[in-house]
Structure formats: C-alpha cells, structure tokens
Amino acid sequence: MDRIIREDLIALRQTGTVQLVEALLADAFAAEHIPGARNVPGQVSAELAAQVAPDRAATVVLYCSGPYCNRSKMAAAAFARLGYADVRVYAGGKQDWAEAGLAFEGNRAPAPAAGAGRPE
Numbered sequence: 001m002d003r004i005i006r007e008d009l010i011a012l013r014q015t016g017t018v019q020l021v022e023a024l025l026a027d028a029f030a031a032e033h034i035p036g037a038r039n040v041p042g043q044v045s046a047e048l049a050a051q052v053a054p055d056r057a058a059t060v061v062l063y064c065s066g067p068y069c070n071r072s073k074m075a076a077a078a079f080a081r082l083g084y085a086d087v088r089v090y091a092g093g094k095q096d097w098a099e100a101g102l103a104f105e106g107n108r109a110p111a112p113a114a115g116a117g118r119p120e
Helices: 005-013 026-031 046-052 072-081 092-100
Strands: 018-022 058-062 088-089
Touching: 005 018, 005 058, 058 072, 072 088
Parallel strands: 018 058, 058 088
Antiparallel strands: none
C-alpha cells in the first residue's frame, strides 16, 4: 500500500474522489476526526468496509493518531485484501493534521481561553 502526505490528501479531498477512514476507537473518532472521515474502530470485515467505503474503485485513505500508530497500516492491509484497488496510508494522521493547524470535526470542547476560569 502507498503512503500519502498531507498536501496530497488535501488535494485529493478537493476532487471528492477519496474515501477517508480513521482507524481509531469510536471514542477517539467521536472526540475529533478529519472532516468527512468515517470510522473503523477495530477489525475490518467485508461488511464494515462496504459500509465505510462502498466504492472499491475509489481511493481509500486510512489514518490514525500519528506516525507511531500502526492501526491505519493494519486496516489498510485489510482493505487491500478485500479487493480495494487504491489503498493509501496517511501516516502523519491526526498529529500532522493538528500541527498544520487544520480543523477537526467532533464533540471535543474547545480549550478555554487564556486566563479563563481563574479567580480575579
């Protein structure tokens, strides 16, 4: 499977031809994920793969928390075994996305403003 860097992922997302999949537990996905991503929280079955990435001919990009996380690589290998034609791994994952200052979707509350919550 091929790797993809952030800049290429952004360009690919703009074409609308990518199926973006986060390979982290459901709680981590709910807290924050790259906009438009779907979630595969564990083992990838044929049924789950078809739900999150129905087009086997489209590019499927998997990511997880960062370069030291292997969940995206394991999930990508499962997608490839299931016959997906173009499977890539965004190894930088959430860490790289955040370091670039890019937005996430999810239910994580924003951090309080500097000085907020301190008694006067």
